[in-house]
Amino acid sequence: MLGDIERILLDEGAILPRLEAMAAEISALYEGEELTVLCILNGSIIFAADLLRRLNLPLQLQCLHLSSYHGGTQSSGTVTFGALDLAALRGRHVLVLDDILDSGLTLQSIAQRLQQEAAPKSVRAAVLLQKRRKRAHAAAADFVGFEIEDEFVVGYGLDYQGRYRNLPFIGVLKRELYA
Numbered sequence: 001m002l003g004d005i006e007r008i009l010l011d012e013g014a015i016l017p018r019l020e021a022m023a024a025e026i027s028a029l030y031e032g033e034e035l036t037v038l039c040i041l042n043g044s045i046i047f048a049a050d051l052l053r054r055l056n057l058p059l060q061l062q063c064l065h066l067s068s069y070h071g072g073t074q075s076s077g078t079v080t081f082g083a084l085d086l087a088a089l090r091g092r093h094v095l096v097l098d099d100i101l102d103s104g105l106t107l108q109s110i111a112q113r114l115q116q117e118a119a120p121k122s123v124r125a126a127v128l129l130q131k132r133r134k135r136a137h138a139a140a141a142d143f144v145g146f147e148i149e150d151e152f153v154v155g156y157g158l159d160y161q162g163r164y165r166n167l168p169f170i171g172v173l174k175r176e177l178y179a
């Protein structure tokens, strides 16, 4: 797997201190409130595991299976939703955790669905990565781990065709593997 990586962008030495700072920011913002964290699977699983353990708040966790990529490195343009317990989100502060903000389609779709169907007290989003690019969809994250260039990255939960999620760093995938 290591041979498929063009270069390492962020290793655990960079990621974990940043999560510490993000968790402090999130804990301060919701101080005195109770939170529901909505973890978008599969890509956010490692981000969520590392961030949640640093949050100093009473919280509940829900996981939602979403997909907008169907195997490649380009979004299919439609988001497929897995099961979501909307009733459990009613009147709650909801913090959506996603691995990466790219076109904005995923975050926009989920925010719309929650506002229309779940009547939450608030909806915010925290992303580990945000790509530096023009976004086709009007979605913004309230908490951002790192801004990265518009390159296809894998590792630390992010995949290409289901692989590389277990790499303990975020790296740029060699272009010849998918071009």
Ligand code: XMP
Pocket: 043, 068, 069, 075, 098, 099, 100, 101, 102, 103, 104, 105, 106, 107, 151, 152, 153, 154, 158, 159, 160
């Ligand atoms: P959108 O375009 O909806 O993208 O903001 C969000 C989802 O697309 C996937 N994605 C990536 N996955 N490397 C990946 O492994 C990438 O560089 C990448 N860019 C987008 C990801 O599932 C994310 O939640």
